Amino acid sequence: MKKKLLCTLLTLAMAVSLIGCGSGSAPETSNEPATDTAEETGDSAAEQSESSEVSSGEVIKFALISPMTGENAATGEQQYNGTKLAVDAINAAGGVNGKMLEFDVYDDQANTNQAVICGEKIASEEGYRFVVASNSSGCSQAAYPALEGANLPLISGVNTADFMTEQGFSLYMRLCVKDSAQTEQMVGRLLDAGYTKPAIFYSTAETDTTNYGIAKELIEAAGLEVVGSAQVEPATEKDFASHITNFKGAGADSVIFCCEYSPAALFIKQAATLGWTGYGRYGTAGCSNPQLIEIAGADVAEGFIAVASFVADKENAEGAKLDFVNNYVELANVDPGEWAAGAYDAVNMMADVLSKDEAANLEGQELVDWIKDNVSFQGIMVDIDIDENGDNAAASIVEMQVQDGVWVEKK
Numbered sequence: 286m287k288k289k290l291l292c293t294l295l296t297l298a299m300a301v302s303l304i305g306c307g308s309g310s311a312p313e314t315s316n317e318p319a320t321d322t323a324e325e326t327g328d329s330a331a332e333q334s335e336s337s338e339v340s341s342g343e344v345i346k347f348a349l350i351s352p353m354t355g356e357n358a359a360t361g362e363q364q365y366n367g368t369k370l371a372v373d374a375i376n377a378a379g380g381v382n383g384k385m386l387e388f389d390v391y392d393d394q395a396n397t398n399q400a401v402i403c404g405e406k407i408a409s410e411e412g413y414r415f416v417v418a419s420n421s422s423g424c425s426q427a428a429y430p431a432l433e434g435a436n437l438p439l440i441s442g443v444n445t446a447d448f449m450t451e452q453g454f455s456l457y458m459r460l461c462v463k464d465s466a467q468t469e470q471m472v473g474r475l476l477d478a479g480y481t482k483p484a485i486f487y488s489t490a491e492t493d494t495t496n497y498g499i500a501k502e503l504i505e506a507a508g509l510e511v512v513g514s515a516q517v518e519p520a521t522e523k524d525f526a527s528h529i530t531n532f533k534g535a536g537a538d539s540v541i542f543c544c545e546y547s548p549a550a551l552f553i554k555q556a557a558t559l560g561w562t563g564y565g566r567y568g569t570a571g572c573s574n575p576q577l578i579e580i581a582g583a584d585v586a587e588g589f590i591a592v593a594s595f596v597a598d599k600e601n602a603e604g605a606k607l608d609f610v611n612n613y614v615e616l617a618n619v620d621p622g623e624w625a626a627g628a629y630d631a632v633n634m635m636a637d638v639l640s641k642d643e644a645a646n647l648e649g650q651e652l653v654d655w656i657k658d659n660v661s662f663q664g665i666m667v668d669i670d671i672d673e674n675g676d677n678a679a680a681s682i683v684e685m686q687v688q689d690g691v692w693v694e695k696k
Contacts, residue, residue: 345380345639346387348407348437349628350419350428352395356520357545359576360420360624364442365390366617367625368417370609371632381640386632393419397427404428408435414639414648415440417631418457420624422446422492429454436649440635442627442666443594445570446492450674456653458671460627460664461594462680467570468496470682471592472503472541475567480539483565484513484532486525486552487543496543496569512537519548529556539565546572549589550580557585566590573685573692574622583690590695595623595666596685598693606665620691623666630664637662 349368352361372386380386389410391403400419407416408431416432418425418441425444432439439457441449445464449457475483483504487497494516501511512535515528529552532540542549549572556562566589568577573593578586597610597620609629613621638644644655661679662669668679686695 343383344385344387345414345636346389346412347415347417347632347635348389348391348410348413349417350391350393350400350403350407350424351417352420352424353390353392355394355396356547357395357420359546359574360571360622361392361395362617363574363622363624364417364420364628366613367442367621367628368632370612370616370625371629371636375633375636381636382645386636388417388632389413393421393424393428395419395421395424397421397423400424400427401431404431408432408437413437415635415652417441417628418444418459420444421490422449423490425449425457426452429457432456438649438653440631442629442631443570443623446495448491448495450676454675456650457675458653458656458677459675460630460667460669460677460680461570461623462682463676464492464496464569465499467592467682468499468543469503470684471567471569471590472500474590474592474684475539475541475565476504476507476509478539478565480565481509482512482536482538483509483541484515484535484537484539485511485541485543486515486517486528486532486549488545488548489516489518490544493543493569493571500541500543517544517548519545522548523551525552525555526559528552529559529561533559533561537564539567542566542568542572544569544571546574546577547580550577550586553589554581554585557581568592570594570623574624575620575692578687578690578692583687586687587690589687591685591692593623593683593685594680595621595626596683596692596694597621598685601694609665622692626664626666630662630666630669634660634662634664634669 351364352358376385393400393403415438418439420443422444433456441459443461444459445461447463447465485497485500487493504511513532549568568591570593573591599610602610613625638656647655657671667681669677670679672678684695685692
């Protein structure tokens with residue numbers, strides 16, 4: 286039987302000075318917001334270094350892989366800001382047994398080729414204790430071999446693809462619920478609402494293609510037919526008029542979006558312009574970003590439903606979660622999504638683990654094995670109990686909906 290250590294979350298907030306260092310350039314002290322840092326270097330695996338001004342002496346360093354530029358930069362900013370808030374709070378409280386946290390940021394641009402470069406660069410550096418994974422499951426998969434070679438734990442807050450824990454990645458851990466479970470719940474809610482003619486809009490990303498297959502299978506198992514489907518490449522396709530016309534012509538009464546927020550937002554915005562409204566809209570976790578509302582417009586996005594692991598829902602949040610949401614809004618002037626919350630939980634959990642005498646000096650595989658055997662952690666996104674496969678046995682799903690221009694938990 287596992288021996289469990291119940292860990293509590295630090296929720297202090299602290300403004301810090303950022304130290305940016307890109308591609309061998311001399312460090313520069315800056316007080317600019319976190320969202321500006323990715324532009325300091327032209328290197329495709331852009332690296333930034335962050336720490337608190339109170340840092341002195343011995344430090345604990347980790348790396349963050351995040352899409353700070355490119356199609357999914359908004360989620361990268363969220364992940365960066367969540368990481369920053371966690372580091373600031375921990376360092377303001379005295380660090381990890383007196384050691385300050387520092388982290389370097391590597392920009393994978395949500396591109397698997399760049400993710401390989403990021404993984405190789407991180408593996409070539411000395412001193413990292415762990416790596417916070419990219420928002421993209423595909424990018425995490427691409428970076429993993431190099432990190433495994435360097436015996437570096439890789440922890441993700443939001444990688445949902447089932448395949449990440451089905452390949453024997455022994456150094457990998459994730460906090461969120463897998464795609465198969467999220468998609469099953471989403472399709473179940475669509476069917477419960479009485480929709481009988483769904484269409485599916487999905488991207489070329491491996492995760493989204495997998496979710497399309499899961500959703501289609503579930504719909505057909507319910508005795509229904511997917512009346513239309515469209516696969517798009519979000520980086521190059523922005524005009525979805527033909528797909529909208531086809532779905533509407535096929536009599537679709539609902540659309541399932543297996544994609545990130547940007548193509549989903551463009552689809553519903555263009556559909557409204559073309560006069561197609563009143564259909565049900567259900568999205569996977571990638572749709573749950575506040576940017577969906579900003580791009581589509583609050584009126585158009587109203588009623589959109591998504592499944593994810595976290596929703597800010599400030600009106601109903603309390604305790605540590607409310608503190609996090611308020612601190613995040615103060616930092617970034619937007620509600621946090623699961624990308625921010627997942628990174629925040631990942632950093633706080635790892636800091637707590639490294640504060641334990643039994644784990645403080647463990648590295649790589651020994652550290653991951655210790656976490657699997659000993660740790661139960663209370664986060665602001667999810668409770669955490671990593672099983673032997675690297676999945677979070679305590680993970681849970683949040684159903685959320687756009688109401689009055691914000692994402693709220695759907696009761």
